[in-house]
Amino acid sequence: xxxxxxxxxxxxxxxxxxxxxxxxxxxxxxxxxxxxxxxxxxxxxxxxxxxxxxxxxxxxxxxxxxxxxxxxxxxxxxxxxxxxxxxxxxxxxxxxxxxxxxxxxxxxxxxxx
Amino acid sequence: xxxxxxxxxxxxxxxxxxxxxxxxxxxxxxxxxxxxxxxxxxxxxxxxxxxxxxxxxxxxxxxxxxxxxxxxxxxxxxxxxxxxxxxxxxxxxxxxxxxxxxxxxxxxxxxx
Numbered sequence: 001x002x003x004x005x006x007x008x009x010x011x012x013x014x015x016x017x018x019x020x021x022x023x024x025x026x027x028x029x030x031x032x033x034x035x036x037x038x039x040x041x042x043x044x045x046x047x048x049x050x051x052x053x054x055x056x057x058x059x060x061x062x063x064x065x066x067x068x069x070x071x072x073x074x075x076x077x078x079x080x081x082x083x084x085x086x087x088x089x090x091x092x093x094x095x096x097x098x099x100x101x102x103x104x105x106x107x108x109x110x111x112x113x
Numbered sequence: 114x115x116x117x118x119x120x121x122x123x124x125x126x127x128x129x130x131x132x133x134x135x136x137x138x139x140x141x142x143x144x145x146x147x148x149x150x151x152x153x154x155x156x157x158x159x160x161x162x163x164x165x166x167x168x169x170x171x172x173x174x175x176x177x178x179x180x181x182x183x184x185x186x187x188x189x190x191x192x193x194x195x196x197x198x199x200x201x202x203x204x205x206x207x208x209x210x211x212x213x214x215x216x217x218x219x220x221x222x223x224x225x
Contacts, residue, residue, distance in 0.1 A: 042215045043204075043215040050211070056212040097211050098212060098213040102147070102157075106156050
């Protein structure tokens with residue numbers, strides 16, 4: 001079956017702009033999580049969605065937001081971009097929750113200049 | 114915040130040698146432990162999800178053990194091959210919080 005897809009794969013934005021990233025989970029998976037990876041940092045949890053509801057949010061400022069649609073596709077938005085937001089953003093889907101193995105997408109590489 | 118520690122941070126292994134490394138976590142409120150392999154330019158790939166104390170899992174030349182009472186898991190690679198070169202991540206969900214906390218990873222480089 002098709003894996004997790006993320007679009008776009010690469011993105012260059014300037015400070016102050018906003019960006020929307022998209023994630024399509026594996027068919028049948030209802031939980032979608034988002035992670036940020038910056039150089040020298042491990043994967044940092046951003047948020048997790050299930051059935052269009054955010055169930056948990058990581059320690060990130062309010063500029064980071066997300067949503068999930070009825071077909072389980074998810075988007076995350078970052079407003080007022082800062083240089084420090086440059087990172088690899090990964091989404092992962094799983095059947096029901098983070099206790100189940102996560103299937104990761106290829107990621108979106110965001111560069112903020 | 115769940116403190117997940119992995120050691121060593123990196124290691125270099127000669128092809129054919131076996132190696133192992135550790136994931137340490139708080140032993141209270143244990144729910145599950147995940148191991149992922151992350152190869153360069155690829156997505157993290159699930160290796161194991163372990164839930165029971167004493168669990169042992171195996172996939173090919175890679176195996177893992179779990180001790181929830183003392184809060185650690187070992188991942189073993191037997192007869193390392195260059196294709197085993199990757200960063201190995203462990204992660205634990207914070208109870209029922211639907212939030213997966215990752216360790217910083219152990220980067221394994223296998224020299225031919």
